[in-house]
Amino acid sequence: MRAGWTTVCALDALVLDVGVRARLGDAQVAVFRLSGRDDVFAIDAFDPFSNAPVLSRGIVGDLQGELVVASPIYKQHFNLRTGECLEDATVAVRAFAARVVDGQVQVRPSSCEGTPLALPSSCEGYPLALPESG
């Protein structure tokens, strides 16, 4: 998909501090709006640790001075601006430029910087396998 802003939803379709998932071409993006802020954030919804598109369901917050969402599966934190994983510097999800224009949330599909998505070695097996106890 070529550069350009794609409208994904109206701003008031976002629930404050709770992500929504949107289709963006073939991708699925997690879009966030945080209370007390006017901007919006969009990262790939696919969680590389659990192999499931669940990041829109994560809990948002800030950690080490960065706005993050925690994967609801294994709890790794992803930077909402850059997609970087705070626990594992070799892993990142795509981050997309996002903005609000005339009450509409727009995401730019091509803003991915081309960093190959590194998959963690632990991602084999069932997508939602529980961590081993102990």
Next chain:
Amino acid sequence: MRPRHADLFATGLDDETLIRFIDRFLMFYIRTADRLQRTSVWMENLEGGLDYLKSVIVDDSLGLAVDLEADIAHLVDTYECGWKATIEDAEKLRRFRTFVNSERADDSLVFVRERGQRRPALSSEMAAEVA
């Protein structure tokens, strides 16, 4: 914790009395037990045991019966099913949409059948599916 079948608490009650005693019993337990404490352990720790419990519930020896019943009535009157409340509230339902901009189902979910049941596909099976 000692396993046992049951203790006989009362006999020959009409339905109304039975339910009233159960209400008192439950609320007395809720008020006085530790969190997640089993009723059997709770009762063993009660000084006076079953006889004491009978006196509280049946004979109202502590004068608590009215309070206990009022507490249960409050619970019954204010109970709300979280699922039902969500289904009936458009605002809450918004949180359960798969995609905010599409009604299509999530095609990234891949399932396989095993022993007659559906389970998430292994990543190797997903790769085979795509190939």
